[in-house]
Amino acid sequence: MSSSVFLRRSWLAENGALAALVVLVVALSLLSSDFLSVTNLLNVGVQAAVTAILAFGSTFVIVTGGIDLSVGSVAALSAIVLAWTASVAGLPWPLATVVSLAVGVACGLVNAALIAYGKLPPFIATLAMLGIARGLALVISQGSPIAMPDAVSHLGDTIGTYLPVPVVVMVVMGGIAAVILNRTYAGRAMYAIGGNEEAARLSGIKVSRQKLITYALSGGFAAVAGIVLASRLASAQPQAAAGYELDAIAAVVIGGASLSGGKGRALGTFVGALILAVLRNGLNLLSVSAFWQQVVIGVVIALAVLVDTLRRRGM
Amino acid sequence: MELLRAEGLRKRFPGVLALDGVDLTVRSGEVHVLLGENGAGKSTLIKMLSGAYHPDEGRVLLDGHPVHIRTAGDAQRLGIATIYQEFNLVPELSVAENLSLGRPPRRFGFVDTKRMHERAVELLARVGVDVDPRTPVSRLGIARMQMVEIAKALGLQARVLIMDEPTAVLTTGEVEKLFSIVRRLREQGVAIIFITHHLEEIAAIGDRVTVLRDGRSVAEVPADTPQDELVRLMVGRPIDQQFPRERGQAGEPLLKVTGLGRKGVFEDVSFEVRAGEVVGVAGLVGAGRTEVARAIFGADRYDTGEVTVRGRRPTPGDVHAAMEAGLGLVPEDRKGQGLVLGADIAENLGLVTLREATRAGFVDRKGQHQAAAEVAEQLGIRMTGLGQEVRTLSGGNQQKVVIGKWLEADAGVLILDEPTRGIDVGAKVEIYQLINALTASGHAVLMISSDLPEVLGMSDRILVMARGRLVGELSAAEATQDGVMALAVTEVEGPRVQ
Numbered sequence: 001m002s003s004s005v006f007l008r009r010s011w012l013a014e015n016g017a018l019a020a021l022v023v024l025v026v027a028l029s030l031l032s033s034d035f036l037s038v039t040n041l042l043n044v045g046v047q048a049a050v051t052a053i054l055a056f057g058s059t060f061v062i063v064t065g066g067i068d069l070s071v072g073s074v075a076a077l078s079a080i081v082l083a084w085t086a087s088v089a090g091l092p093w094p095l096a097t098v099v100s101l102a103v104g105v106a107c108g109l110v111n112a113a114l115i116a117y118g119k120l121p122p123f124i125a126t127l128a129m130l131g132i133a134r135g136l137a138l139v140i141s142q143g144s145p146i147a148m149p150d151a152v153s154h155l156g157d158t159i160g161t162y163l164p165v166p167v168v169v170m171v172v173m174g175g176i177a178a179v180i181l182n183r184t185y186a187g188r189a190m191y192a193i194g195g196n197e198e199a200a201r202l203s204g205i206k207v208s209r210q211k212l213i214t215y216a217l218s219g220g221f222a223a224v225a226g227i228v229l230a231s232r233l234a235s236a237q238p239q240a241a242a243g244y245e246l247d248a249i250a251a252v253v254i255g256g257a258s259l260s261g262g263k264g265r266a267l268g269t270f271v272g273a274l275i276l277a278v279l280r281n282g283l284n285l286l287s288v289s290a291f292w293q294q295v296v297i298g299v300v301i302a303l304a305v306l307v308d309t310l311r312r313r314g315m
Numbered sequence: 316m317e318l319l320r321a322e323g324l325r326k327r328f329p330g331v332l333a334l335d336g337v338d339l340t341v342r343s344g345e346v347h348v349l350l351g352e353n354g355a356g357k358s359t360l361i362k363m364l365s366g367a368y369h370p371d372e373g374r375v376l377l378d379g380h381p382v383h384i385r386t387a388g389d390a391q392r393l394g395i396a397t398i399y400q401e402f403n404l405v406p407e408l409s410v411a412e413n414l415s416l417g418r419p420p421r422r423f424g425f426v427d428t429k430r431m432h433e434r435a436v437e438l439l440a441r442v443g444v445d446v447d448p449r450t451p452v453s454r455l456g457i458a459r460m461q462m463v464e465i466a467k468a469l470g471l472q473a474r475v476l477i478m479d480e481p482t483a484v485l486t487t488g489e490v491e492k493l494f495s496i497v498r499r500l501r502e503q504g505v506a507i508i509f510i511t512h513h514l515e516e517i518a519a520i521g522d523r524v525t526v527l528r529d530g531r532s533v534a535e536v537p538a539d540t541p542q543d544e545l546v547r548l549m550v551g552r553p554i555d556q557q558f559p560r561e562r563g564q565a566g567e568p569l570l571k572v573t574g575l576g577r578k579g580v581f582e583d584v585s586f587e588v589r590a591g592e593v594v595g596v597a598g599l600v601g602a603g604r605t606e607v608a609r610a611i612f613g614a615d616r617y618d619t620g621e622v623t624v625r626g627r628r629p630t631p632g633d634v635h636a637a638m639e640a641g642l643g644l645v646p647e648d649r650k651g652q653g654l655v656l657g658a659d660i661a662e663n664l665g666l667v668t669l670r671e672a673t674r675a676g677f678v679d680r681k682g683q684h685q686a687a688a689e690v691a692e693q694l695g696i697r698m699t700g701l702g703q704e705v706r707t708l709s710g711g712n713q714q715k716v717v718i719g720k721w722l723e724a725d726a727g728v729l730i731l732d733e734p735t736r737g738i739d740v741g742a743k744v745e746i747y748q749l750i751n752a753l754t755a756s757g758h759a760v761l762m763i764s765s766d767l768p769e770v771l772g773m774s775d776r777i778l779v780m781a782r783g784r785l786v787g788e789l790s791a792a793e794a795t796q797d798g799v800m801a802l803a804v805t806e807v808e809g810p811r812v813q
């Protein structure tokens with residue numbers, strides 16, 4: 001009898017963000033006649049895609065109780081590597097893509113090695129990587145954009161007349177993240193490590209190895225995000241995605257994850273990223289100045305997390 | 316004289332009515348024992364007196380006047396101090412800082428560290444525990460943490476002192492010390508609410524007993540009520556045998572420890588555990604029992620000696636290797652080392668078997684759930700469902716989860732460190748039966764316990780440790796409480812290992 005009560009409660013807890021999204025969408029469609037059109041909504045989807053993909057990667061890390069500040073820089077670096085190896089070094093584009101993904105994963109592995117073996121706090125290790133990856137992107141590109149290979153640029157197009165490829169990539173990456181978190185050993189280990197690292201270790205989970213996997217995934221997802229972003233712009237830019245790590249973290253947290261670890265879901269993160277994108281889009285449609293937008297978004301992040309904390313404490 | 320009274324307290328949590336009308340009266344200068352099965356509502360009741368929870372219904376009176384205890388601060392102002400079942404110490408801070416938490420002595424607005432230190436030394440001396448006040452709490456074992464908690468509560472000079480299972484992890488010696496402190500407080504007119512699952516303590520220290528069952532207060536009886544009667548009141552049925560150990564023939568040695576040592580902690584520890592055997596480890600707090608267990612299991616490193624499990628020698632300091640070799644460890648500190656408190660019961664029960672339940676990277680979650688359901692049933696975990704967060708389980712039921720996850724794992728050699736900490740008399744018997752089943756099927760059990768009757772009642776052989784060394788071994792037949800204690804206080808020659 002009572003297990004259903006628990007189900008219902010957690011359903012509510014997890015869908016607080018979803019409820020907020022619905023409210024936001026309803027409010028905006030009342031306030032602006034342009035909001036609720038297919039074109040605009042798909043536009044929102046495209047806007048959300050890069051943040052969402054980064055945020056899926058960050059979800060892994062945050063679930064383990066860590067943080068990854070380097071994802072924006074890693075995204076830029078991966079895109080630059082792809083463009084450079086294809087356009088300048090002349091590698092065929094599929095190979096260039098693989099190299100680019102490998103670079104993202106490698107950055108994650110370096111983060112993890114510093115954290116798991118060097119015992120650096122995740123904040124510091126990934127802050128260092130934020131600088132390193134951005135710097136390398138600038139070095140390789142010599143500070144200017146590099147054209148993306150045409151084949152990859154199609155990632156920025158649409159399937160048929162409507163469906164933007166970035167939206168498809170976002171949904172696919174979200175699905176992958178959900179499956180990893182829910183169904184795989186790596187995912188379940190992430191929750192255990194974030195919930196109580198010592199208990200996880202004493203239960204036979206190889207914590208260091210699992211952290212390698214976690215940060216590598218985050219790096220890999222960042223690379224995908226970087227490629228999607230660059231293909232939308234048709235060129236890889238060394239300064240792209242600067243500051244996106246904060247949006248990614250915000251999306252994860254709005255989605256119900258806890259920065260102290262052990263909690264978080266791919267679906268929540270998806271909703272979190274959509275909330276940010278809908279909010280930006282809506283504020284644009286309502287011609288709110290870019291300055292005020294920052295204020296509003298800050299307030300929304302604080303509110304979302306506050307409401308969530310209060311609800312949890314309320315039980 | 317009646318000091319504190321609770322009337323008709325009711326408290327509902329999502330999915331469970333934890334308290335369903337509880338009355339309690341406590342007089343000044345008495346030790347009032349709360350007795351009840353795991354999940355009966357004891358901790359919930361005292362949390363309403365300490366301001367941690369608010370009753371949905373009912374009221375609390377102090378000196379005959381209704382009071383509203385909304386926060387821990389309110390409780391403190393009213394003179395109510397509480398020692399919780401789950402500790403409230405800040406692991407990173409030193410013992411001295413913990414003892415002055417929230418009200419450090421000040422001088423010109425700054426913390427007066429000198430006075431803080433003096434206060435700590437004095438409080439620690441009162442409870443008679445030998446720790447340096449500068450030690451971070453995280454470095455203390457669970458029993459010393461308990462003593463620090465007690466010292467902290469004493470520092471509050473309360474009129475009502477609530478102790479939720481303070482003796483669960485203490486050995487006979489510390490329990491005696493605690494009792495003499497309690498007696499002194501009682502003489503000074505302090506009202507003491509005392510929760511324990513050790514029935515023999517009730518007559519020793521208590522005056523009256525309130526029995527809780529399923530969230531209701533079902534009886535108030537004098538503390539010299541016979542134990543059988545107390546059990547009947549609490550469980551609703553008699554328990555015929557407290558320690559149902561079925562001894563069999565010991566087989567091959569499964570675990571062999573030779574010359575194990577870690578500098579300054581333990582030294583030259585050698586023993587073996589055979590298939591079908593339960594080997595108990597007794598000793599005072601700080602004797603090094605937990606440290607040895609952790610070293611064997613690979614949770615910590617060791618400097619000298621070797622560990623052999625079923626002929627294999629797992630890499631020192633590698634938990635995973637130890638598990639592969641067939642070792643398991645139920646740790647003493649369930650909150651810090653045993654449980655993922657924020658995860659649900661199924662998740663926790665399946666943690667050790669997660670690797671085995673994985674095929675090609677994917678976890679068989681259905682199988683995991685089923686196995687969890689079976690163990691939960693076997694141990695009688697009182698829960699709203701497998702999806703309940705472990706944090707919201709009662710202390711004893713949390714302990715069952717820690718044991719349960721290792722029962723699922725089917726380890727050849729299971730090391731139990733204070734396995735029945737906080738578990739009620741009825742459920743203890745269930746756990747002993749499970750230990751019997753393990754040894755009957757050829758497993759070996761090494762059981763560290765501070766509960767002497769349990770060590771005597773369940774072990775086939777008893778090892779006694781003192782000051783980091785093995786000081787004796789007794790067979791079940793020759794072991795007596797006094798014999799074990801005499802060994803446990805042995806002064807080891809040479810410098811004290813510590």
Ligand SMILES: Nc1ncnc2c1ncn2[C@@H]1O[C@H](COP(=O)(O)OP(=O)(O)OP(=O)(O)O)[C@@H](O)[C@H]1O
Pocket residue numbers: 315328329331332333351352353354355356357358359360400697698706707708709710711712737739
């Ligand atoms: N925060 C909470 N949320 C949900 N349920 C809770 C919460 N706290 C306690 N409970 C439930 O209330 C019941 C009573 O728990 P309580 O901790 O008072 O038991 P107890 O008598 O102290 O048991 P033990 O001897 O095991 O310590 C249990 O079923 C427990 O699961």
Ligand SMILES: [Mg+2]
Pocket residue numbers: 357358359400479709710711
């Ligand atoms: Mg309790």
